Amino acid sequence: MKILSIRVGSNILFPEGINIDLKTSDRVRKGLERHDYYRSAYQIKTGIYNQVLMSVVGLNATGKTAILQLICFIANIVLLHRSLDTVAYLLEKFHVTKEHPFKFSVEIFHENNVYLLESEIIKDNGSYFYKDEILYKLPLSKFARNINKNSFKIVMNRKDEATNVFLKSDESIIKCISSQKGTFVCNLGAVNFNYPGWEGEPPSQIIKIFDSGIKSLKIENSEFCEIKKAKALIQFERESGVSEKSLITLENIVSSGTIKGLTIFPGLMSVLSSGGLIVLDEIENHLNKKLITFILDLFTDKRTNPKGACLIFSTHYPELLDYFTRKDNIYVSRKDDDEYLHLLRFSDSDKVKRNDILKSKILLLNVINGTAPKFSLLTEAKNKVIELLNLEDQSVG
Numbered sequence: 001m002k003i004l005s006i007r008v009g010s011n012i013l014f015p016e017g018i019n020i021d022l023k024t025s026d027r028v029r030k031g032l033e034r035h036d037y038y039r040s041a042y043q044i045k046t047g048i049y050n051q052v053l054m055s056v057v058g059l060n061a062t063g064k065t066a067i068l069q070l071i072c073f074i075a076n077i078v079l080l081h082r083s084l085d086t087v088a089y090l091l092e093k094f095h096v097t098k099e100h101p102f103k104f105s106v107e108i109f110h111e112n113n114v115y116l117l118e119s120e121i122i123k124d125n126g127s128y129f130y131k132d133e134i135l136y137k138l139p140l141s142k143f144a145r146n147i148n149k150n151s152f153k154i155v156m157n158r159k160d161e162a163t164n165v166f167l168k169s170d171e172s173i174i175k176c177i178s179s180q181k182g183t184f185v186c187n188l189g190a191v192n193f194n195y196p197g198w199e200g201e202p203p204s205q206i207i208k209i210f211d212s213g214i215k216s217l218k219i220e221n222s223e224f225c226e227i228k229k230a231k232a233l234i235q236f237e238r239e240s241g242v243s244e245k246s247l248i249t250l251e252n253i254v255s256s257g258t259i260k261g262l263t264i265f266p267g268l269m270s271v272l273s274s275g276g277l278i279v280l281d282e283i284e285n286h287l288n289k290k291l292i293t294f295i296l297d298l299f300t301d302k303r304t305n306p307k308g309a310c311l312i313f314s315t316h317y318p319e320l321l322d323y324f325t326r327k328d329n330i331y332v333s334r335k336d337d338d339e340y341l342h343l344l345r346f347s348d349s350d351k352v353k354r355n356d357i358l359k360s361k362i363l364l365l366n367v368i369n370g371t372a373p374k375f376s377l378l379t380e381a382k383n384k385v386i387e388l389l390n391l392e393d394q395s396v397g
Contacts, residue, residue, distance in 0.1 A: 001180070002108070003078060004022055014341050016340075020067075023049065024329075039300055040325050042275075048144070052299045053299050054330070057333070058371065061335075064281075066094075083168065083170045085128065101120050101121060102121040103119070112140045119133045133157075135155055183276025184279075202262060210291065255286075257287055275308050318371075332363070352367075
């Protein structure tokens with residue numbers, strides 16, 4: 001089961017709504033690969049490809065995390081069949097009410113069919129539930145890019161009494177098409193703290209890319225304490241011969257980057273083996289750039305990503321996007337002069353004509369307006385620092 005596209009209606013944060021297309025819009029060219037196993041996108045059928053990498057980039061406070069929250073919310077419903085009460089926290093900042101419902105539609109590829117799910121969610125008396133839902137179906141053989149909704153056939157309507165008998169008010173009708181769940185992983189709850197997500201003994205080859213001095217590491221009985229630091233029974237040995245076995249916090253013996261590697265790698269392995277979806281917020285936190293490109297390369301290599309898993313990540317550093325060979329898998333979050341949030345597909349910008357110019361240069365030079373801090377604001381901030389330092393010098397004198 002794969003998500004092909006997501007549309008979210010107008011809401012308090014994004015007045016224009018959001019359209020995130022995981023299908024490619026630019027051509028998938030052959031012969032431009034970095035190596036024999038390179039694949040920039042995964043073929044669903046002739047002419048239809050799904051992205052294996054996607055990034056959301058933008059300045060601070062432009063809605064990058066909110067965009068990932070929307071993706072995670074919908075993925076939890078569609079891929080994991082989660083009920084609304086278990087993922088309601090992802091909707092809190094969008095202020096859903098009876099008068100301001102949350103509307104979304106999502107294209108889903110599953111077992112040689114493409115489904116279109118249209119849902120409307122409201123909140124009443126502190127609880128979220130579905131006000132309306134319709135599920136459409138189209139054989140994959142008839143599916144094409146930008147196909148009209150009228151080509152789909154309605155297979156289920158929440159307003160039908162027969163459908164409602166089998167569903168709770170906070171369960172989506174998507175679970176009725178198959179009991180089989182997809183694979184979805186996200187790190188939104190662990191961006192600002194690390195914990196050892198890998199129970200047991202991680203392969204030494206993986207540990208060593210984060211810390212080459214570790215000979216072995218075994219993690220057992222991991223648990224959270226009140227300050228959100230993970231304690232575990234650690235059996236630890238360095239190449240130098242230093243070893244220890246005790247119930248301690250992992251950060252006392254290894255770096256934050258190593259812990260993050262141990263945190264995200266189980267999820268990476270899970271989605272790569274199944275062709276699932278993983279969402280990582282602020283991928284650059286604690287990791288060297290070379291390690292990040294190593295992770296990205298896992299998704300563009302046919303050997304490590306045979307089933308077309310997709311990694312969606314946010315970043316503050318446009319330089320990471322120079323690794324991308326495509327420009328239709330980058331979304332730019334921006335604020336306009338009225339402080340409204342907008343999402344723009346990099347390839348849809350009229351400022352991006354070619355793919356041979358560094359993407360970081362386009363963003364850092366503000367070629368697409370709103371992708372770099374205003375020079376006037378930076379100047380004002382610097383002048384204020386000078387003023388405060390002068391005042392401090394006068395008080396000392």
